[in-house]
Structure formats: C-alpha cells, structure tokens
Amino acid sequence: MKKVIDKAESRGRALYDWLDSHHTFSFDTYYNPRRMNFGALRVLNDDRVEAGKGFGTHPHKNMEIISIPLKGKLKHGDSNKNSRTITIGDIQTMSAGTGIYHSEMNGSDTEPVEFLQIWVMPEKLNTPPAYRDYDIRPFLRKNELALIVSPDGDAPAKMLQQTWFSIGEIEAGKKIGYHMHQSHAGV
Template sequence: MKKIIHKADTRGHANHGWLNSHHTFSFASYYDPERVHFGALRVLNDDTVAAGMGFGKHPHDNMEIISIPLFGDLAHEDSMGNNSVIKENDVQVMSAGTGIVHSEFNHNKDKQTEFLQIWLFPNKQNVSPRYGQKTFEPAERKNNFQLVVSPNASEIDTWIHQDAWFHLADFEKGFSKEYKIKKSGNGLYIFLLDGKLSVAEEKLDKRDAIGLTDLESIKITADSQARFLLMEVPMEW
C-alpha cells in the first residue's frame, strides 16, 4: 500500500471576501505540480460563501461535478432548466458532458454556506449533460459508510460517469470499520470533515486528508467523534 498525506494547512487558499476557499488540488491561481489530482479526483474545494453571495453563470464541460453542503443552503440554476436549492444532507451531481452553464448562490440572507465542490474526470467524453440530487438520512451514516455517489444509475439518483464511489461516515469515538475497495486498481481518498481519525498508521485532524493506493481494504478508527468523506476513484481511466 502507498499513501500520501495532505494536511489541512498545506492546502491552497483564496479569500475573496464573499468566498473563502481552500483547495486540496491545484485550482485557479493556486498551482502545485505535486498536487494536480489524485487519480480521477481533480478538484476538492472547501468553500465558504457569504450570506446572499455566490457564483454567477459560468460554463463547464466534460467533468463530473459533485456538491455537498456542510452548513446552510445553496441555490442552483442551470442551462438544463434545473432550479433548486441544495441543503445540508443533500448531495448534488452534474455530468457536464457536452457543456452546461450554471450558477450557485447562498440561499440565506443571514448566514454563510459551507460546501464541498468536487470534480472528477469522466470515463466518457461528450455525454448528454444531466443533473441529480438526493437527500440522505444522517442516521444512516452513524458508525457506517453511507453511499452517496455511485457509477450505477440503478443504485442511486446521484450517479456519475466514472467508476467512483463516495461514502459519508459519522463515527463515534473508538469505533473502527474496514472499507473494502469496490473495483481493483482504484485508490481511496479520505477527507476528514471534523474530529480525529487513525488510518494506515497516520493520525488525521480536521480537514486533513490521506490518499491510499495499491490496497484491497483499510481499517479506519475514530480517535474522537469524527465525520469524514471517503472517495474511491480510479487511478487510471
């Protein structure tokens, strides 16, 4: 097994006033040749958007885009005709494919919104754009890996064009569980939202991450109450 550690304070950072963003991988004005992507995982932005502010209309193509609100709400509008609000415990996916235009705004006038913006390289080019959104029950991730993104349309509304599986988890202190890789050759990227974790003989704190390759399974132990996101992604596609 091989591993790479990305500590929270090593991420790229841009504070635009209305947007405070931390970049795990190279993005916009932040560039690190050693941190361009982890397999198919291209972007992991940890964004805080001020009340009533947001991203105006902008285009995307040939990218799988996942948004996960952590606090507050995000209003979404796109060229496919979707007009919705994503909230805590929601997950949104978009297959940009041949091209989409969308906007995202903090739906709240009195509080900030925090969300993860994640991009994956797709395994198919120039597909028809599509949108998916689903609300997940937080109790189902208690001491468990809750599936929130999958490549299988028959399995979940929030499916994508990539052999990737995302799980949210909320572990009690002292709880351990083994994660088994679903597709041979995939890697696992674990992003710790809150708390403390032990993974592969490494100690992770809030917003730290670890990338693991050449593995079939890994034991994850919570050293305190811990919330985290597991992203199993192809290393080649």
C-alpha cells in the same frame, strides 16, 4: 496501493470578501504540480460562501461535479432550466458533458453556506448534460459510512466514472472499516 497523506493545513486557499475556499488540488490561484489530481479526482474544494453571494453563471464541459452541503443552503441554477436549493442531508450531481452554464449561490441572505465541491473527470466525453439532487438522509447512520455515489446504481447518485463516494459522521476514537470497490493500480 500507494498511500498518500496530505494534511488539511497544506491545502491551497483562495480568500475573497465573499468566499473562503480550501483546495486539495491545484485550482484558482493555487498551483502545486504535485497536486493536479488523484486518478480521476480533479477538484476537492471546501468552500464557505457568505450570505447572498456565490459563483455566478459560468460554463463547464466534460466534468462530473458533486456538491455536498455541510452547513446552510446551496442554490443551483443552470442553462437546462434546473433550479434547486439543497441543504445538509442532500447532495447534487451534475454531468457537464457537451457543455452547460450554471451558478452555485448561497441560498440564504443571512447565513453562510459551507459545502464540498468535487470534480471528477468523466469516463466518456461529450455526453448530454444532466443535473440531479438527492436526499441521502435515509442512508445515514452514526458511525457508519454510507455509499452516496457510484457508477453502477448501487447508491442514490450515479456518476459517469468508476468512482464511489461514501460519507459518514464518525465519533472521535471510533474505528470503522472500508471496502475498496476496485483495484486502484496506477493511482
């Protein structure tokens, strides 16, 4: 497997009065032809949204989206009448499929929200749109990686792509191992 290292300070950035977003791949006004995607992974943004602000209602189609709060409250709403607020220890997944309108807003009027926004290109196009949120706290252990998303139901969340996501809080200097779930030839 080819080793790719992109330092955090080399990411793109969008800075607005309500949003500070760091982009791993080309997104918004950041364009880098070398960083369009990594396999099926299309977007990996680290977003900070000011209190009471957010991404108003907008469309998505044929994309698998996961949001992971790192601080604060993240409020989701969509055209399928889903409305939830999640916080640290929760994740949400959305299959945009044939098309869905949604919003991602800061769920607090006083504190910022920070979250990872991840988009994955689906294995199959034009599936029915779907939204789910999950409490991953029971799976989290200090100095361990917890599988939180998989394509086969081995994790709390499922995506319509051969992708696995793990999360963990690892102490500085601590080493852990990671098992790849499948061959990544061509990635």
